[in-house]
Amino acid sequence: VIPVTSQPVTFETDIQVDTITTAVITGKIDRNINFTQTGLTKIDGAALNRGFALLSSPDVLKTLQILPGVSSGTEMLSNLYVHGGDGTDNLYLMDGVPLYQICHLGGIFSAFNTDFIDNLDFYKSGFPARYGGRTSSVVDIHGKDGCFTDYSGSWSLGLLEGRFQLDGPIVKGKTSFNIALRRSWADLLLYPTCAIINARNAKSYTDDYVDKSTYGYSFTDLNARITHRFSERSRLTANLYVGNDQFLMKKLNSEVFSNKLEGYSKETGRTSLTWGNILASMNWQKEFSPSLDMKVTGYWSGTRSKISHANVFDSDYVVVENNEPEKWHYNTVLDTHGILDDTGVTADFNWRPSSSHQLRFGASAIVHIYRPTYGYKENEVDMDVTVTDLNLRDTVRTTGLEFSVYAEDEMKITDWLKANLGLRNAVYSVPGKVWNSFEPRLAIKVQCSPNVSIKASYSEMSQFSHQLATTYLDLPTNCWLPSGEKVAPMRSRQVAGGVYSKFPHNLHLNIEGWYKTMDNLVEYRGMNTFFPQLRDWEDRFDIGKGRSYGMEVDLGYETSKLSLNAFYTLSWN
Numbered sequence: 001v002i003p004v005t006s007q008p009v010t011f012e013t014d015i016q017v018d019t020i021t022t023a024v025i026t027g028k029i030d031r032n033i034n035f036t037q038t039g040l041t042k043i044d045g046a047a048l049n050r051g052f053a054l055l056s057s058p059d060v061l062k063t064l065q066i067l068p069g070v071s072s073g074t075e076m077l078s079n080l081y082v083h084g085g086d087g088t089d090n091l092y093l094m095d096g097v098p099l100y101q102i103c104h105l106g107g108i109f110s111a112f113n114t115d116f117i118d119n120l121d122f123y124k125s126g127f128p129a130r131y132g133g134r135t136s137s138v139v140d141i142h143g144k145d146g147c148f149t150d151y152s153g154s155w156s157l158g159l160l161e162g163r164f165q166l167d168g169p170i171v172k173g174k175t176s177f178n179i180a181l182r183r184s185w186a187d188l189l190l191y192p193t194c195a196i197i198n199a200r201n202a203k204s205y206t207d208d209y210v211d212k213s214t215y216g217y218s219f220t221d222l223n224a225r226i227t228h229r230f231s232e233r234s235r236l237t238a239n240l241y242v243g244n245d246q247f248l249m250k251k252l253n254s255e256v257f258s259n260k261l262e263g264y265s266k267e268t269g270r271t272s273l274t275w276g277n278i279l280a281s282m283n284w285q286k287e288f289s290p291s292l293d294m295k296v297t298g299y300w301s302g303t304r305s306k307i308s309h310a311n312v313f314d315s316d317y318v319v320v321e322n323n324e325p326e327k328w329h330y331n332t333v334l335d336t337h338g339i340l341d342d343t344g345v346t347a348d349f350n351w352r353p354s355s356s357h358q359l360r361f362g363a364s365a366i367v368h369i370y371r372p373t374y375g376y377k378e379n380e381v382d383m384d385v386t387v388t389d390l391n392l393r394d395t396v397r398t399t400g401l402e403f404s405v406y407a408e409d410e411m412k413i414t415d416w417l418k419a420n421l422g423l424r425n426a427v428y429s430v431p432g433k434v435w436n437s438f439e440p441r442l443a444i445k446v447q448c449s450p451n452v453s454i455k456a457s458y459s460e461m462s463q464f465s466h467q468l469a470t471t472y473l474d475l476p477t478n479c480w481l482p483s484g485e486k487v488a489p490m491r492s493r494q495v496a497g498g499v500y501s502k503f504p505h506n507l508h509l510n511i512e513g514w515y516k517t518m519d520n521l522v523e524y525r526g527m528n529t530f531f532p533q534l535r536d537w538e539d540r541f542d543i544g545k546g547r548s549y550g551m552e553v554d555l556g557y558e559t560s561k562l563s564l565n566a567f568y569t570l571s572w573n
Helices: 045-049 060-065 186-202
Strands: 040-044 090-094 097-099 117-123 137-143 152-157 161-171 175-184 209-231 234-257 261-289 292-319 324-354 357-370 373-382 385-395 398-412 417-430 433-449 452-463 465-468 479-482 490-503 507-524 541-558 563-572
Touching: 040 045, 045 117, 060 117, 060 137, 097 261, 097 292, 186 209, 324 479, 357 479, 398 479
Parallel strands: 090 137
Antiparallel strands: 040 117, 090 097, 117 137, 152 161, 161 175, 175 209, 209 234, 234 261, 261 292, 292 324, 324 357, 324 373, 357 398, 373 385, 398 417, 417 433, 433 452, 452 490, 465 479, 490 507, 507 541, 541 563
């Protein structure tokens, strides 16, 4: 209580001054020098958006193709041939969930929308124990959380497709969303163009003749993400990805005969091809203490491909000379499906017991369901008499169960020596066979100076799923099938090492070499047909060995506004 008085009253207090000013980053750590693993490239989303763009939006896989140790294979396609791989032995992860169909338009465009990507890790060697299931490389992509306070978005229109992205809070400070949509718009031009051509050609036809054709193609990518914060130490994230390609061709040809023939003939055909991915996952991240955190992910990931073709030909006419009737009906139907479903759960723990050790350990369980189908029907009728009645159906339905556990320790042995020691064990079970794969991993880094380090690594990887393909293109005719009694898992063993250095004037030079052996490589030899034959598919593989070795050089100049890089690879496969 302050007494009432006629004299002035003075209150004294301490003046609080905040002495912490804004932190400004004046330089960035050279990741190649400081990370233990060899063959690791980290790229953030901003760098991807400044990367390679083909007639449209930036392309993730074409950005990776220019890196040393990677071959692009066929020009303009998005395949990655890493250290002697064949393109089917790369692991693609979207927020920890594997994807199988990673390209559009037969491989010309990749299926990853850079507007949605926060960063990615690309491994060519020195694989940590937490990764497995492929033998050549790992592309680990992480999506962006939406902003928890403000709304933002972007849109763009390219020569071949358009993009739209929007993110913001659902509940401020608690729940956010991020959605990104990408779609090609070539079909919006193809359909009216075909209609104009058909109308123009129709002017030159008689009333007795009609010939129409319609073509269309489109691809779509939809990414959606909702993140909810229970607290600063706990959050739940739901992810959805849908990618789809669709090609459609319709044809109509009809004619009414005159002169020597009286009657008509009519042929109609419709061909559609669809293929793509559907992914849904739920991710819970929990920080128990500053030294222990956990991430649990449950997911379903499916790849779908379908080819549907129907052709009908009817004719009914009379030969004038001998007045003999002719009637013929011919019908073909082709229906193929390539289906693979993965349902899995993973649990990963990160424990830092001291400043010298960072332990990662975890386990995963995946149910793979393989369901490729090939169906063909043919019916030919001449004068109401069946000439040919053919019905072929080739189906494989099998299930693979995959269980894996891993542990790795990122240890600081001395101030100049660090190591990453890891072990992974995977068990794969199919009807009639169980495979066990023990995979040791080791990476060592010697810090010669603050700007120079020497690294070496050894890693073993196994692959249990194999792609049946009669062409190198990424088409819906391709399908995946598992290792079995006759086809063993593919296996790679790789040694890598190099020198990584940073020079004055923002220059860096990295030189790395590798030697890799591969066992139980599979090569599908049924190249005389467009569709791979599923019956006795295990007998249609050739089994062999492989070897890859070489060196790669990365010379670069980087500032905050300019990046210049020169890459060179010399390799034998």
